[in-house]
Amino acid sequence: MKYLVTGAAGFIGFHLCQSLLQTGKSVRGIDDINSYYDIKLKKERLKNLNKSKKFKFKKLDISNFNNLKKTFSLFKPDVVIHLAAQAGVRYSIKNPHAYTKSNLVGFANILECSRLLNIKHLIFASSSSVYGNTKNIPFKEDENLNSPISYYAATKLSNEVMAYSYSHLYRIPITGLRFFTVYGPWGRPDMALSIFTEAIKNNKKLKIFNNGNMLRDFTYIDDVINAVKKIINKKPKYIKKNNSSSFRILNIGNNKPIKLNSYVNLIEKQLQKKGNKVPYKMQKGDVKQTYASLKKIKKLIKYSPKTSISIGIRKFVTWHNEYYKK
């Protein structure tokens, strides 16, 4: 089996490639290494992946159809795990164009290349943000959703319907994964955990939105990667008789949301230092809470997230101290 991972220089892509390589798989990674956040971190991740002979990397922008098709045709992957995207809710208010380019045009190109190359299983990253401000707790995959409150969420919700149509028309097995705030070592500098850690360490203002009353279902990276690897081998099958579909959506969350305030307390405890907390109003596009139902994924694979939030934060801070000491 050959695996193509898009967004390989990114946080989740890096961990997935590393884990696939550790089990002897051949992996082709692609990424445009854009400067949305520190390129050095992306390059460091790639440097680690390049240590394996089974890893090959191609710098490529997925919004360029011809280049993407060339890479698909040359590598002929069996499985595509599509993680490349313009991430981040707040930045989508500042620069929606980046989301249109990578998440809509890029995504359409991934679908079309998957069709042309008869991909055996396409797995793509959606997001918990597609649930918007739904009142139905915990969030279930079968809820009819049409009210994204950020453009980022709108592109992810669009990906789900675009993928459904390809799966329906061409019977491509496709799984969309709604990730719930993934965190851990090598994490994204634009996410809360990195921002809070940096601010506390450097005695900077720590902006606490909505008085810290938002709830987030934080999911540790190793739990996410273990789940994705199991899902790769469980492609959805179209069986006319059973009316079963070759398309599915799954939550990958933790099912234990915590308040942002408690999250900050845990980071402070780990750093043994108090932050200079300043209250700010709720940010446009942010949802009040995320909370994953895990019923559907548990039915499919043995999934039970193992990493508690305090252990996860400890592992992140240990990595952060080590990485940024250089």
Ligand SMILES: NC(=O)c1ccc[n+]([C@@H]2O[C@H](COP(=O)([O-])OP(=O)(O)OC[C@H]3O[C@@H](n4cnc5c(N)ncnc54)[C@H](O)[C@@H]3O)[C@@H](O)[C@H]2O)c1
């Ligand atoms: N980390 C989370 O908590 C989280 C939560 C929900 C969904 N997701 C989704 O999971 C996926 C991976 O997220 P991540 O946290 O690793 O983000 P990331 O930003 O670290 O990784 C995404 C990678 O995609 C690359 N990329 C962006 N546009 C590209 C393009 N046009 N062509 C080629 N490469 C491109 C970026 O350079 C980056 O390295 C994304 O689709 C994201 O939207 C992440």
